[in-house]
Amino acid sequence: MARIAVLGAGPVGVGLVERLLANADLAPGRPIEIMLIDPHPAGPGRIWRDGQSPLMRMNSLAKDITLFPGEAVRCVGPPRPGPSLAEWAAATVAGRLPPVDPELADDVREISPVSFATRRVQGAYLSWFLREVIGQAPPGVRVTVRRGRAVALTGAPDGTERVHLADGSRIDADAVVLALGHLEARPQGEQSEAAGFAERHGLVYLPPGFIAEADLSVLPAGADVLVRGMGLAFFDLMALVTEGRGGRYVRERDGRLRYLPSGREPRLLAGSRRGLPYRCKPSHRLVHGPVRELRYFPPALEQSLAGDGMLDFRRDLWPLIRKDLSFAYHRELFAAAPRHTAMPWPDFARLHDAAAVGELDALAEKAVPNPAHRWNMDELRAPLRHVEPRNVDDFRARFGTLLEQELRRAHDPARSADSAVYGAQLLFFERLARLRPRLSPRDQVEELDGAWFTLFNLVASGPPAFRTEELLALCRAGVVQPLGSGMRVRLDESTGRYRAGSANLDEECPAAALIDARLPEPTLDGSADHLLRALHASGAASEEFLTDPATGYRTPTGRIAVDDRGRMVTADGAAHPARYALGWNTSLRGTRAFAIPGTDAATFRHGDLVARAVLTGLSERA
Structure with a gap:
């Protein structure tokens, strides 16, 4: 039996499983086991798992989210049409699809095509999707799930790939695909300086990362907290330290939204390069309908x-x-x-x-x-x-x-x-x-x-309009103080405080806490993931460098270098015959967690490309 290990069981990993099943005829007459390996639940993975706060929302309309590659996708493998998140929710509520966990029933019922679903209900959609595609697996192909964290990848003398897990166990496979998604990174550069400053002066510093998982109890009520960034991570933080701490919003008679503090909130002093959040996610009804083609x-x-x-x-x-x-x-x-x-x-x-x-x-x-x-x-x-x-x-x-x-x-x-x-x-x-x-x-x-x-x-990539309205209410309540554009943070050794200014303020604002509210950039040597860092250190994985010999231009991107089939490129420039990588942090780029229905999304094209390369490689090596 041929075995394919997929490291990472979030949206990218389960999307790859769907493409492996769809293209399984590339390895005819040979039983195949596809193993999904992740410390988090297969399907939701880390980001969309159950148990997180219902305050954490999607940033796309429910009608604009699908995991199914439809007829519009220009890939070699066969399409697999299926419902969008909105359509799945409607079918689930109507009883045409299996019910969800009772704790998520209200989340599902509130979904409309133009709503922003909770992330935990997106996890339920992912779980259903995985069960659905596994149930349609062709004869001779099975999918298994192993909960565990991969910490090393080695090659056995017979050419087998050996995945070592944190608990000391190991899994052997004929091919391995890294579908790791967003990973934590160790603080570097100005982040490292901010962390060192915090340690010297007993301050709080939270580097780029997943705000929904951060220990926000270090932010005491009433404390001034500098926040660099006004994107999605900022809005997560904003929700968790306001409504998440017992505050609530009420609608006044004049239609204005007002925030009623609980008294447990810190005060967020927030700025960014632009100084304003991105424009609200567009959700207008178009007179001409969706834009289907470009004119020029x-x-x-x-x-x-x-x-x-x-x-x-x-x-x-x-x-x-x-x-x-x-x-x-x-x-x-x-x-x-x-x-x-x-x-x-x-x-x-x-x-x-x-x-x-x-x-x-x-x-x-x-x-x-x-x-x-x-x-x-x-x-x-x-x-x-x-x-x-x-x-x-x-x-x-x-x-x-x-x-x-x-x-x-x-x-x-x-x-x-x-x-x-x-x-x-x-x-x-x-x-x-x-x-x-x-x-x-x-x-x-x-x-x-x-x-x-x-x-x-x-x-x-702007926030839903309701988030912008909440931000406005928080500014009126004094819970959020905007700092403006071109935000800069100075490490003031004389006072032991962070001090922030901007192009729009004539003064600096001091604080004992600083949060970099964004996800880490892709990186190999700075990754906090033990597996990826070890592969890079050994030369088994290399970083993409963009080089122009004619001009001498050369810059690293932090992404995992792969060839045009998704095979990982080693430090000596060779493509490994049995190791692949897929996702936003690879040199393939373009792969996002979800796609808009009816589009030729790179997510599906790249998944199809890598799945076919894996299966073809199995046949070639056999």
Whole structure:
């Protein structure tokens, strides 16, 4: 019997299992055992497991989450259509699918297509998905689950891969796939300095990591806590130290949300590079329906790719991105809010087609008289750029005004153009990744992974609107003090306190606690995972380096280097024939935990690619 060990049983791992089962005919006539190995429950894994606070929510609409590769996925293996999270919940409530744990029944009942489900109910969806695909396993293939933490991987003399677990046991396999997901990292650089400062002065420092698992009891009631970052980790922290400590929200008669403190909350002094949370997750109903195609990118790109030369991101791609996003925005704006436009749509579309990128702003000024209804990339990137330094009270009032504007925008049907931009960005997200080989290493790092991905996150990775409304209520209650953009933290040895300032404050704020509210960046030598660090130290795993011999450019990415079949690359540059890696922290990139139904998601394409490589490799070695 051939044995495949999958290290990591969260969404990436169970998604790989589905692809291994779907492609099992690549190893005909040979029994196969697929072993899922994880210290956490198979399916939910670490992040989505049961037992966590119901305050922890998904950051995507329930209708936009699926684990099933449908017909739209362009992969070699067969599709497996199935329900989205929203559809699964509806079928479960209606009794067409097995019931969930009674403790999660209310979580499931509250799910609608446009709701943000709890993470623990997403774990139930993952568990059901795994049971479903295992139940459809072809003859001769079985899936087993082993609870345990892999700490080492060695090769036996006969070519067998040996997985060593923390309890001293071992598992032998013919192929091993690392599907490790997000891992903790040891503090490095400024994080290490902040940790050392905390140790010297008896302060609190929480490095990047999973806020939902952090020991927040070290944050006493009433204490000032500096928070670097206003993304998803910040909102997790915000929920856990407010509602999680007994506070509650009430709706006033005028519709305003008010926070009633429990008295156990710390005070969060929060800032970031942008100074505001990302724009609320778009959820408008589109007049034109979902954006299905880009107008300028495909034909122009076909012409650009006709030759063998490299592409220049700023010259060849950025103008197309800019123009397609502008078209998607204005097409929806003219349909949803024609009162804000000053010319017929056919005239605008004709002028837009003929305009160079540098002419788009002038065209928008003619077509959309009110600047507040134009698509403004600078406003999106740096909304506080014109806010002069002021004291904390004045800035908090200004910050509250901006949050109110953001909430009105999120709930205004006339702003559905924001959702159209989001839809166009999703198309770009999948397609730009395929052009990576045609870009220079510098363009890959600074433009594709840098400028473009930042723009994508500003629109696509924002919080649900209800979180922004809660943040506004907490600012009014004095539980959150915003610090603004360009946040900087100084380690003041003379006073033994962290001190934070920003571009929008004329003073510094001291505190005895500092939290870096974000997930760690991918890293091998800095990983807190014993297995990954040991593989790297021995040369069995290597870090991806992007190198351009022509210019001398060379930079590490922190990602596990794999070849185009997902095989791990050793320190001497060889691809290991029986060890693979899959996930966001590999050089394949693009693999996210979940995909949007009806899309050609890289998550599915990469999973299919690696699954087929594993199965083909088994046959070749046999």
